[in-house]
Amino acid sequence: MKTIGLIGGMSWESTADYYREINEGVKQALGGLHSAKIALFSVDFEPVEKLQHQGDWQGAAAVLADAARRVEAAGADCVLICTNTMHKAARDVEQAVSIPLLHIADATAQELALHGVKKVGLLGTAFTMEQDFYKGRLQQLHGLDVMVPGEHDRKIVHDIIYQELCLGQLREPSKAHYLRIIDALAKQGAQAVILGCTEIGLLVKQADTQVMLFDTTVIHARKAVQWALS
Structure with missing residues (x-):
C-alpha cells in the first residue's frame, strides 16, 4: 500500500471527512484491521483565507508548496490538496515536490x-x-x-x-x-x-x-x- 499525502485544514471540517473516507475505503477494500497509510499536514486556514480574499495567490501558493514538501518528507507517495479552491496553486505544489499530485x-x-x-x-x-x-x-x-x-x-x-x-x-x-x-x-x-x-x-x-x-x-x-x- 502506498502512503497518501494530504494537505488539509482548509477547512479542517472537510479534512476530517477526507481522513474518514480514505480509511473507510481501505477498510472496505482490504478488510480486517487495515487502515490507510496517510501523511497529513494541516495548515492554519485563517491566514490562507486572508491571502485568498486579498488576491495574494502567490502567498497562498507558497503556504501550500511548503506543506507539500513537508508531506513528501514524511514519506508520502502522492499528494492531495484537500480543497477545491486552493487547486489554484496546483502547479506550485507540483513543482515543489517529486511525487504526483492527484488533482x-x-x-x-x-x-x-x-x-x-x-x-x-x-x-x-x-x-x-x-x-x-x-x-x-x-x-x-x-x-x-x-x-x-x-x-x-x-x-x-x-x-x-x-x-x-x-x-x-x-x-x-x-x-x-x-x-x-x-x-x-x-x-x-x-x-x-x-x-x-x-x-x-x-x-x-x-x-x-x-x-x-x-x-x-x-x-x-x-x-x-x-x-x-x-
Whole structure:
C-alpha cells in the first residue's frame, strides 16, 4: 500500500471527512484491521483565507508548496490538496515536490464521464465558480459544459461556505438556498451538479434532492484509495 499525502485544514471540517473516507475505503477494500497509510499536514486556514480574499495567490501558493514538501518528507507517495479552491496553486505544489499530485478536478471529471454527464452545474467558492483554474480545466481538458449560478446566487453560495460551513455551522435556511440553486441549475439544463467545495457535502446530501450530485470530497478520497492500492 502506498502512503497518501494530504494537505488539509482548509477547512479542517472537510479534512476530517477526507481522513474518514480514505480509511473507510481501505477498510472496505482490504478488510480486517487495515487502515490507510496517510501523511497529513494541516495548515492554519485563517491566514490562507486572508491571502485568498486579498488576491495574494502567490502567498497562498507558497503556504501550500511548503506543506507539500513537508508531506513528501514524511514519506508520502502522492499528494492531495484537500480543497477545491486552493487547486489554484496546483502547479506550485507540483513543482515543489517529486511525487504526483492527484488533482480534484480530474478525479471529478472522470467520475462524471462514468455517468455520462456532459453538461454540469458547479457550486463552490466564488474563486472556483468564476476563475479558470478549475472550471476551465473541466472545460478544456475534459470537454465538459460547465454552468454556474448567477452573480447573486454565487455570492450566497460563497458567503455560506466561509461564514458558516468552514466554521462547522449547518443551517437549514442555508440548505434551502443551496437546494433552490441546485434546482435552478437543473432547470437550466444541468444533468448534474458538482459540489465543488469540500464543505458543501457537509450540508447538502443526495437524499435532499433528485438532481444528481457529485461530492468532490468523496470522489477525491476514493481516487486516493484507488491510487494507493493500485
